Amino acid sequence: SVSVTEGDTVTLNTNLTEIPEYDDLLWKYGAEKSLIAEINKASGFFSTCDVPDERFRDRLKLDRQTGSLTITNITTEHAGEYTLELRQAILTSRIYHVSVYAHLPVPVISSNSSNCSPSSSSSSSQQNCSLLCSVVNVSHVTLSWYKGNSLLSSISVSDLSISLSLPLEVEYQEKNSYSCVINNPITNQTTHLDISKLCSNQSQHLDLSRHCHTCAVPQWYSFRVPSRIIHNNKDMFMAPGRLRQRPYKVHSNAGKGDINDG
Known part of the structure; x- marks a missing residue:
């Protein structure tokens, strides 16, 4: 089996120094065994071809002497099973399993x-x-x-x-x-x-x-203002018994509750 990263070039080697005379060498792809490359030594025929979805377009190179198949700029679409067949008096075959992994992101x-x-x-x-x-x-x-x-x-x-x-x-x-x-x-x-x-x-x-813990929702407090109060050493008078309402937030600090004007 062969494992590569997307964008790499991979060569599937036949381990032959030369294709025997009169042999017919075939490369097939996938479970359907679609023909993608062929060499007929006797006739001198040499060819690469694509599958119906054209995933191998401009990517296949075939070595005329050894029959090794090269796939350039490989992608995950090209992962799978490749079968090499040598036909003469008897048929011999070899299967290559190709795994293609995407580039890894940085965590x-x-x-x-x-x-x-x-x-x-x-x-x-x-x-x-x-x-x-x-x-x-x-x-x-x-x-x-x-x-x-x-x-x-x-x-x-x-x-x-x-x-x-x-x-x-x-x-x-x-x-x-x-x-x-x-x-x-x-x-x-x-x-x-x-x-x-x-x-x-x-x-x-x-x-x-x-x-520091602050209540998320302001609370409202009601109080009555006396009719006479002292402000800066001066007498101030207001109508007796008038009810005043203003929003106040409650803050907690070291166990003490303080009422601050919101």
Whole structure:
């Protein structure tokens, strides 16, 4: 079997130094065994041809001496089974399985502040940083998190053109090296985690939310204003008993409730 990446050139070798005299050499593609190349040594006939959907147009090259077949600028459409047939007194054949993989995207690591939570294994002030490694439009790949050289978690997919995401939680002060890797049978792409960059914003967000809590909806308070009040050492008079209403937000700080004018 042969495994290549899209855009590569692949040669299916016959392992012959020369085609035997009077032999007829044929290359066929797919389960239907569609003829794509032929050499008849006796008559000197030499030809490459396409399948009905023209996927091999301008991509096939046939070596006249050895019969080896070359496919240029290969794509996933050209994956499959190739059959070499040599016909003379007896028929001999050989099957080549060709796998073609798309170019791998670079994994993207992002922080997910909405999923932050206190660490259960340390003090209440210790916080975890929630991360997500993602790739889009991939098939026949594995996505993995590594801590140094140790595999932490992975997910694999064989379906066509889907998106993958893999979560990870680390501590803010973590000093270990983490990386997210996507790979297929012939290549890989790696993104290294920068904890100080991705987790610092989460830490600041959590510190702020832990020390300051503000009601999301303003509350309304009613009070009666006395008929006589003193303002800047001066007497001020208002109609007695008049009801005044104004919106106020309630803020909580260190267990004390303060009413502030909204």
